[in-house]
Amino acid sequence: xxxxxxxxxxxxxxxxxxSIINCAYENTxxxxxxxxQQFPGKGPALLIAIRPxxxxxxxxxxxxxxxxxxxxFSLHIMDSQPGDSATYFCAASWGNYQLIxxxxxxxxxKP
Amino acid sequence: xAGVTQTPKFQVLKTGQSMTLQCAQDMNHNSMYWYRQDPGMxxxxxxxxxxxxxxxxxxxxxxxxVSRLNKREFSLRLESAAPSQTSVYFCASRPSGRTYNExxxxxxxxxxVL
Numbered sequence: 001x002x003x004x005x006x007x008x009x010x011x012x013x014x015x016x017x018x019s020i021i022n023c024a025y026e027n028t029x030x031x032x033x034x035x036x037q038q039f040p041g042k043g044p045a046l047l048i049a050i051r052p053x054x055x056x057x058x059x060x061x062x063x064x065x066x067x068x069x070x071x072x073f074s075l076h077i078m079d080s081q082p083g084d085s086a087t088y089f090c091a092a093s094w095g096n097y098q099l100i101x102x103x104x105x106x107x108x109x110k111p
Numbered sequence: 112x113a114g115v116t117q118t119p120k121f122q123v124l125k126t127g128q129s130m131t132l133q134c135a136q137d138m139n140h141n142s143m144y145w146y147r148q149d150p151g152m153x154x155x156x157x158x159x160x161x162x163x164x165x166x167x168x169x170x171x172x173x174x175x176x177v178s179r180l181n182k183r184e185f186s187l188r189l190e191s192a193a194p195s196q197t198s199v200y201f202c203a204s205r206p207s208g209r210t211y212n213e214x215x216x217x218x219x220x221x222x223x224v225l
Contacts, residue, residue, distance in 0.1 A: 009151070032211045043115070043201050043216030044154070051211075089153060093212040098144075098169060101153035 002027060004092050006102030014110050019077040021105045023090035026071065030092040034099070035064065035075045038087045047088070048075070080109045113137055115217035117202050123223045124192045132187040132220050134202030142205040143185040144169075144214060145177060147198040154201065160185055192224045 005024045013019045023033075034049035050057045050064040050073065057064045063076040077084055090102040115136045124130055136143065141162045146154040146169075156169030158177040166177050174196060176188045185204075189196060199221050203214040 006153075034211075034213065041218070043203070043218050045216065046213055049211065049213070098156050098159060099154075099212055099214065101155075103151055103153045 002100055004090060004100050004102045006090050006105060008105060009103070010106045010108070012108045012110060013080045015080065015082060017080050017109075019080045019084065019107055019109070020074055021088055021090070021107070022072065022074045023092075023102050024070075024072045025092050025100075027092070027094070027100075028071070029094040030100075031095070032093050033064070033066065033073050034091050035062075036089045036091065038089065038104075044089060077107075080107075082109045082111050085109045115202055115204055115215055117200075117217040117220050119220060120218070121221050123225065124189075125225050126193060128192050129188065129190050130192065131189075132200055132202075132222075133184070134186065134217060135184045136202075136204040136215070136217075137183065138204060138206070138215065139182070140204035140215070141182070141207040143179065144203040144205070145175075145185065145187045146201045146203065147171065147196075148201060148219075149198050157187065157200075189222075192222075194224045196222065197224045198222060 035047045036044035037047040038044040061078045066073045088105045091099040093099045118133045144159040145157040155171045160166045160179040163182045178186045199219045201219045202217045205214050
């Protein structure tokens with residue numbers, strides 16, 4: 001029940017395309033769902049986050065879609081750019097408890 | 112404002128050696144965390160400290176000890192390193208008083224145990 005399952009493990013998208021990464025969870029107590037972006041040699045950095053009381057949150061080219069009934073959430077990157085090439089992690093937590101992390105998705109944007 | 116800093120950046124140890132990974136934050140955060148990152152496994156929590164003077168075990172604490180020296184500093188010690196502890200170690204901190212668990216990460220320490 002503590003797991004967050006992330007897919008795909010790796011993803012190659014053409015420049016200008018839409019990148020989509022999916023996550024699924026079991027614990028209905030989770031109330032915070034962030035996405036982190038990590039570049040090689042760096043620590044993860046918060047990209048965007050959502051609470052389960054909304055179905056979508058958009059910040060620039062990045063959108064989180066949230067499906068509470070299916071216990072799934074996804075990250076969409078519109079107009080993907082080579083600079084978006086990184087590893088993306090989804091995570092979940094409840095209250096101030098620890099973050100439970102997905103395994104990560106390595107995204108490559110081809111010019 | 113340096114954020115979260117970690118030292119060293121790289122370290123090679125022999126099996127059985129000990130070492131301490133240092134972490135400091137200058138953002139006046141109460142909570143601090145130590146994670147390890149292994150390929151295909153995401154980040155796993157080793158220990159965390161909700162406030163100065165308190166520490167708690169995370170998912171994978173065996174083989175590690177921690178010290179919350181003061182509000183700024185949180186160190187991770189490997190008493191007798193094993194090859195299974197080869198990993199990238201990240202320290203993170205979280206602002207006080209926030210409802211949500213947003214964490215700020217350091218640049219990591221890449222540790223190899225031979």
